Amino acid sequence: MIFLYLCTVEGVNMTDKKEQYSGCTISTHRCKCFDLLTDEEKRQLETHSVRITYKKGESICKQGSFASHVMYVERGLVKVFLDNGVNLLVLKIIPDCNLLGLTSVNEENNTFQYSAMAYIDTEIVQIDINFFKKLLNQNPAFSKEIINILSSNSIQINGRFFCLTHKQSYGRLADILLCLSDRIFKKTEFELPLSRKELAELSGMSSETVIRMLKKFNEDELIQLDGKRFKVLDYSRLQRISETG
Amino acid sequence: MIFLYLCTVEGVNMTDKKEQYSGCTISTHRCKCFDLLTDEEKRQLETHSVRITYKKGESICKQGSFASHVMYVERGLVKVFLDNGVNLLVLKIIPDCNLLGLTSVNEENNTFQYSAMAYIDTEIVQIDINFFKKLLNQNPAFSKEIINILSSNSIQINGRFFCLTHKQSYGRLADILLCLSDRIFKKTEFELPLSRKELAELSGMSSETVIRMLKKFNEDELIQLDGKRFKVLDYSRLQRISETG
DNA sequence: AAAATAAACTGATACAGATCAGGTTATTTC
DNA sequence: GAAATAACCTGATCTGTATCAGTTTATTTT
Numbered sequence: 001m002i003f004l005y006l007c008t009v010e011g012v013n014m015t016d017k018k019e020q021y022s023g024c025t026i027s028t029h030r031c032k033c034f035d036l037l038t039d040e041e042k043r044q045l046e047t048h049s050v051r052i053t054y055k056k057g058e059s060i061c062k063q064g065s066f067a068s069h070v071m072y073v074e075r076g077l078v079k080v081f082l083d084n085g086v087n088l089l090v091l092k093i094i095p096d097c098n099l100l101g102l103t104s105v106n107e108e109n110n111t112f113q114y115s116a117m118a119y120i121d122t123e124i125v126q127i128d129i130n131f132f133k134k135l136l137n138q139n140p141a142f143s144k145e146i147i148n149i150l151s152s153n154s155i156q157i158n159g160r161f162f163c164l165t166h167k168q169s170y171g172r173l174a175d176i177l178l179c180l181s182d183r184i185f186k187k188t189e190f191e192l193p194l195s196r197k198e199l200a201e202l203s204g205m206s207s208e209t210v211i212r213m214l215k216k217f218n219e220d221e222l223i224q225l226d227g228k229r230f231k232v233l234d235y236s237r238l239q240r241i242s243e244t245g
Numbered sequence: 246m247i248f249l250y251l252c253t254v255e256g257v258n259m260t261d262k263k264e265q266y267s268g269c270t271i272s273t274h275r276c277k278c279f280d281l282l283t284d285e286e287k288r289q290l291e292t293h294s295v296r297i298t299y300k301k302g303e304s305i306c307k308q309g310s311f312a313s314h315v316m317y318v319e320r321g322l323v324k325v326f327l328d329n330g331v332n333l334l335v336l337k338i339i340p341d342c343n344l345l346g347l348t349s350v351n352e353e354n355n356t357f358q359y360s361a362m363a364y365i366d367t368e369i370v371q372i373d374i375n376f377f378k379k380l381l382n383q384n385p386a387f388s389k390e391i392i393n394i395l396s397s398n399s400i401q402i403n404g405r406f407f408c409l410t411h412k413q414s415y416g417r418l419a420d421i422l423l424c425l426s427d428r429i430f431k432k433t434e435f436e437l438p439l440s441r442k443e444l445a446e447l448s449g450m451s452s453e454t455v456i457r458m459l460k461k462f463n464e465d466e467l468i469q470l471d472g473k474r475f476k477v478l479d480y481s482r483l484q485r486i487s488e489t490g
Numbered sequence: 491a492a493a494a495t496a497a498a499c500t501g502a503t504a505c506a507g508a509t510c511a512g513g514t515t516a517t518t519t520c
Numbered sequence: 521g522a523a524a525t526a527a528c529c530t531g532a533t534c535t536g537t538a539t540c541a542g543t544t545t546a547t548t549t550t
């Protein structure tokens with residue numbers, strides 16, 4: 001069997017490529033901004049926040065609604081997306097220990113700029129936005145760290161932007177599978193929590209195409225997929241596909 | 246002649262659409278962050294910055310190189326883009342009175358995360374990055390405004406992301422043309438400073454396709470285009486195409 | 491002003507991936 | 521545990537847009 005997705009390598013010297021972009025937008029490290037608060041500020045933070053749990057599939061915030069709070073994902077996995085009623089674009093996925101809804105601290109945007117949904121059962125801490133703004137004003141180290149987070153976020157989304165506009169489907173799917181394995185489950189074998197339709201949204205293609213490509217990866221022994229049971233078989237070839245697709 | 250690009254309206258009730266995204270990422274208002282500095286800070290700013298002029302087509306910064314400064318576009322028009330050696334993605338275009346290279350204030354990224362090029366003759370103020378960071382630490386109002394700018398930036402790029410992944414070519418091209426007319430030249434008739442190739446990059450398609458579509462817009466009397474001389478003839482229909490494409 | 495180079499344009503062809511129209515297998519609900 | 525619904529899968533078809541291979545028109549260089 002010929003590996004269609006490797007044909008794209010022809011004529012392109014990979015060592016010439018300066019940058020590799022990934023469709024995966026999961027941040028690799030935990031948010032450390034709250035460590036920068038004083039004990040008093042941490043105490044106040046407690047009184048200005050509430051903890052909420054969401055079941056798999058539940059909506060966490062809706063684009064356009066009033067943003068009275070910034071959120072922190074304590075546990076779980078969140079899909080952040082734009083939606084115009086016809087099409088949907090997944091901007092990023094947020095794992096535990098990360099902030100969510102930070103763009104709403106902008107005075108001119110008192111509404112959520114995107115929607116969010118729980119991929120799996122998720123625990124969120126809502127922080128009062130006015131208190132959050134007060135922290136920004138009084139604690140420069142905290143404020144500096146928020147600037148770091150915002151700029152990291154844009155860099156990641158830019159990478160995903162590049163990936164979705166310039167990689168083809170095989171590469172984008174390989175990307176997402178590696179992302180799940182590397183950054184979310186941190187093992188090569190796991191139970192896939194996402195449906196084919198959700199994988200399709202994430203890699204910016206139709207669910208039929210995802211199904212066909214997963215089947216092909218399976219046949220070619222790059223992965224082993226039986227229902228929800230997923231295993232990476234040939235990591236390096238998957239990576240090659242992600243880079244060249 | 247049938248308007249191909251209007252066929253896509255069929256079956257979709259436009260009033261149902263919640264959001265409209267544009268491929269245009271030009272910010273509408275001038276950067277006001279420096280107004281928030283004290284007189285002393287403004288004086289120090291002068292001694293920590295240099296002014297440089299770039300000719301049309303010149304490179305302003307290169308992705309991956311050391312970022313020793315944040316930039317302010319005093320005059321001109323700048324293309325901000327990612328490039329992996331094979332493909333190119335225009336992230337945004339920056340008009341006068343806007344900051345450039347803000348993502349490099351992140352401690353972990355002391356290199357430029359994207360490249361920039363002058364579309365037209367451009368004047369840039371380079372601000373020493375360490376002085377800029379010092380301002381962030383000592384002036385919360387300034388820092389807050391930078392957070393606002395960063396979050397506005399992401400929102401705009403997200404919109405462009407949506408547009409390039411979900412609109413088709415006619416809509417994306419209409420978008421860019423309206424953007425040039427509305428936000429850059431602020432009139433319906435002007436001299437196009439961008440080549441077909443640059444329009445193609447901006448709307449994420451091949452230059453051949455741009456040429457064919459411009460010709461079609463011309464035939465259908467949506468625009469009038471003779472060489473570089475450009476005029477919007479039917480604004481509202483262009484807008485319909487931008488929304489439905 | 492001629493030569494060289496780049497930009498603009500044109501037509502033919504190819505193809506990745508969407509869409510459509512089903513089928514089958516799980517999972518949820520009653 | 522049967523019915524209903526959702527998820528998964530399959531094959532056929534269609535289409536938007538890239539790519540290729542030119543030609544013509546501008547612009548720059550000499």
